[in-house]
Amino acid sequence: xxxxxxxxxxxxxxxxxxxxxxxxxxxxxxxxxxxxxxxxxxxxxxxxxxxxxxxxxxxxxxxxxxxxxxxxxxxxxxxxxxxxxxxxxxxxxxxxxxxxxxxxxxxxxxxxxxxxxxxxxxxxxxxxxxxxxxxxxxxxxxxxxxxxxxxxxxxxxxxxxxxxxxxxxxxxxxxxxxxxxxxxxxxxxxxxxxxxxxxxxxxxxxxxxxxxxxxxxxxxxxxxxxxxxxxxxxxxxxxxxxxxxxx
Amino acid sequence: xxxxxxxxxxxxxxxxxxxxxxxxxxxxxxxxxxxxxxxxxxxxxxxxxxxxxxxxxxxxxxxxxxxxxxxxxxxxxxxxxxxxxxxxxxxxxxxxxxxxxxxxxxxxxxxxxxxxxxxxxxxxxxxxxxxxxxxxxxxxxxxxxxxxxxxxxxxxxxxxxxxxxxxxxxxxxxxxxxxxxxxxxxxxxxxxxxxxxxxxxxxxxxxxxxxxxxxxxxxxxxx
Amino acid sequence: xxxxxxxxxxxxxxxxxxxxxxxxxxxxxxxxxxxxxxxxxxxxxxxxxxxxxxxxxxxxxxxxxxxxxxxxxxxxxxxxxxxxxxxxxxxxxxxxxxxxxxxxxxxxxxxxxxxxxxxxxxxxxxxxxxxxxxxxxxxxxxxxxxxxxxxxxxxxxxxxxxxxxxxxxxxxxxxxxxxxxxxxxxxxxxxxxxxxxxxxxxxxxx
Numbered sequence: 225x226x227x228x229x230x231x232x233x234x235x236x237x238x239x240x241x242x243x244x245x246x247x248x249x250x251x252x253x254x255x256x257x258x259x260x261x262x263x264x265x266x267x268x269x270x271x272x273x274x275x276x277x278x279x280x281x282x283x284x285x286x287x288x289x290x291x292x293x294x295x296x297x298x299x300x301x302x303x304x305x306x307x308x309x310x311x312x313x314x315x316x317x318x319x320x321x322x323x324x325x326x327x328x329x330x331x332x333x334x335x336x337x338x339x340x341x342x343x344x345x346x347x348x349x350x351x352x353x354x355x356x357x358x359x360x361x362x363x364x365x366x367x368x369x370x371x372x373x374x375x376x377x378x379x380x381x382x383x384x385x386x387x388x389x390x391x392x393x394x395x396x397x398x399x400x401x402x403x404x405x406x407x408x409x410x411x412x413x414x415x416x417x418x419x420x421x422x423x424x425x426x427x428x429x430x431x432x433x434x435x436x437x438x439x440x441x442x443x444x445x446x447x448x449x450x451x452x453x454x455x456x457x458x459x460x461x462x463x464x465x466x467x468x469x470x471x
Numbered sequence: 472x473x474x475x476x477x478x479x480x481x482x483x484x485x486x487x488x489x490x491x492x493x494x495x496x497x498x499x500x501x502x503x504x505x506x507x508x509x510x511x512x513x514x515x516x517x518x519x520x521x522x523x524x525x526x527x528x529x530x531x532x533x534x535x536x537x538x539x540x541x542x543x544x545x546x547x548x549x550x551x552x553x554x555x556x557x558x559x560x561x562x563x564x565x566x567x568x569x570x571x572x573x574x575x576x577x578x579x580x581x582x583x584x585x586x587x588x589x590x591x592x593x594x595x596x597x598x599x600x601x602x603x604x605x606x607x608x609x610x611x612x613x614x615x616x617x618x619x620x621x622x623x624x625x626x627x628x629x630x631x632x633x634x635x636x637x638x639x640x641x642x643x644x645x646x647x648x649x650x651x652x653x654x655x656x657x658x659x660x661x662x663x664x665x666x667x668x669x670x671x672x673x674x675x676x677x678x679x680x681x682x683x684x685x686x687x688x689x690x691x692x693x694x
Numbered sequence: 695x696x697x698x699x700x701x702x703x704x705x706x707x708x709x710x711x712x713x714x715x716x717x718x719x720x721x722x723x724x725x726x727x728x729x730x731x732x733x734x735x736x737x738x739x740x741x742x743x744x745x746x747x748x749x750x751x752x753x754x755x756x757x758x759x760x761x762x763x764x765x766x767x768x769x770x771x772x773x774x775x776x777x778x779x780x781x782x783x784x785x786x787x788x789x790x791x792x793x794x795x796x797x798x799x800x801x802x803x804x805x806x807x808x809x810x811x812x813x814x815x816x817x818x819x820x821x822x823x824x825x826x827x828x829x830x831x832x833x834x835x836x837x838x839x840x841x842x843x844x845x846x847x848x849x850x851x852x853x854x855x856x857x858x859x860x861x862x863x864x865x866x867x868x869x870x871x872x873x874x875x876x877x878x879x880x881x882x883x884x885x886x887x888x889x890x891x892x893x894x895x896x897x898x899x900x
């Protein structure tokens with residue numbers, strides 16, 4: 225079967241399709257979150273010791289941190305597609321992703337603070353990862369602020385797209401500079417992620433939670449994009465036929 | 472191409488000379504910020520020395536940002552920006568000329584006044600020298616990066632505050648290495664060369680890449 | 695030289711201004727764009743000068759898209775918008791000099807003075823334009839038309855703020871340009887009598 229993808233780049237075709245998909249994603253998000261959290265909280269071994277149950281926040285913290293970065297990349301992807309092909313729907317997708325991305329960024333910082341309090345004894349430390357995650361949150365906020373400050377939708381979309389692209393270039397530089405404030409000593413970088421050393425049970429529970437977050441992200445982003453379509457296309461015939469409301 | 476650069480540079484400098492308050496405001500903003508900081512944190516000599524690089528750099532960040540708001544705004548309001556966008560000279564050259572003029576008027580004075588901060592914060596001659604050098608390398612990057620924000624927020628209500636939200640996070644690397652170099656120079660036997668090289672590399676990168684983004688943002692803003 | 699518009703659609707905000715617009719203009723033609731306020735005249739002109747991208751359709755200059763030609767197309771173009779494009783702190787002469795450099799015109803000082811004299815700013819060349827009257831500012835902006843050799847003029851309400859004598863003069867300048875094989879696209883309520891050449895009209899309906 226051959227699918228004509230461009231057919232779905234028109235809001236009129238995209239709107240009903242994602243409307244049907246939202247319940248599925250919502251269902252998976254709920255089922256997988258419950259499953260993943262149950263697995264993570266009760267079915268994984270106590271790796272450290274009985275007193276250190278707090279590590280279990282990892283099942284929310286790490287997937288949220290992953291999502292915050294992936295969603296940024298996806299958002300920039302849509303923004304770039306919009307800049308190249310001048311497709312309105314791509315900008316709507318980018319605009320719909322930003323709040324969810326910012327939410328996950330905030331979630332990872334918040335859970336990180338609690339984890340930090342129990343394990344390091346402090347809510348906040350100027351650790352490279354935390355600081356750059358905070359900067360990512362600021363970049364998300366900047367994107368949303370710029371988008372909503374401009375009345376003309378087209379200019380808002382394009383300006384925000386440029387900003388997200390600049391952010392994409394700058395984020396690695398920011399991460400690098402926070403990670404290595406003294407360039408003379410930069411040969412010894414921060415230890416890498418250590419997924420190999422983690423108990424497979426824990427890893428699987430984390431992956432289930434990640435998929436649950438993805439499903440949630442899809443559901444919410446699709447809902448938001450439908451709202452954006454409703455608002456921006458309110459003068460079009462197809463929408464007035466669909467809703468019976470004349471704007 | 473060089474004629475265009477020269478003409479736009481001359482134009483912006485002439486304009487600034489006929490309305491000096493704009494430049495002086497930025498200049499005194501910087502002086503006032505570094506002067507009132509000790510009043511808030513106390514006069515302990517060792518502490519002031521330790522904080523000097525960070526305070527000077529943050530004051531420079533804020534001063535450069537405040538000045539940026541006017542970089543394209545008046546040209547946007549009177550239609551001369553449209554004329555620049557429609558000239559068949561490369562927009563990137565025009566952007567570079569404007570940013571360079573802007574730096575000469577707002578960045579360079581900060582470099583030259585840095586010794587005053589050195590006096591207030593009990594820095595040694597060498598440390599002041601390093602601070603001037605980092606500001607000399609760093610403030611053009613601030614202007615180049617900030618120009619993107621200025622172009623993106625052109626003509627918006629509350630553009631000034633918006634610029635800070637967009638641009639301050641992006642200034643982080645310059646802040647870390649600019650202030651870091653001065654702090655490092657205070658330790659005995661330290662090597663600040665790596666910081667200066669890195670700032671230099673950032674400057675070259677910014678020179679090559681930011682004008683594209685600024686030019687694109689200007690075209691979007693003038694629709 | 696032909697400027698050809700095919701299937702052009704533009705929207706402002708979320709509202710469609712016009713769609714499937716087709717017309718063309720060539721050497722020796724004058725095109726009036728008519729329509730009431732808010733029907734998209736200025737948006738159309740901004741599209742034709744590459745300040746704004748169309749939402750659909752193409753604008754061709756000698757069979758190539760003006761957005762692909764970019765600077766190459768802009769060489770052929772003069773744009774005068776709502777704003778005069780003058781710096782208030784600079785004199786009329788300085789403004790004109792900068793406009794010439796930006797558009798690659800190598801005008802002598804004499805030519806600049808002459809242009810300002812012809813347009814009726816004799817004695818005002820050395821004043822900052824902010825102290826000039828509205829009509830004089832418009833004249834200062836229009837003085838550039840006397841220097842340029844670009845064939846395509848796109849003017850948004852060029853007659854606004856001008857007194858009767860200045861209107862006559864601008865009519866003569868525009869007519870002269872069209873007669874010499876130039877093209878002019880403008881929005882206005884003013885008629886421009888031509889001794890030769892072709893007048894076209896395009897009515898935008900919202």
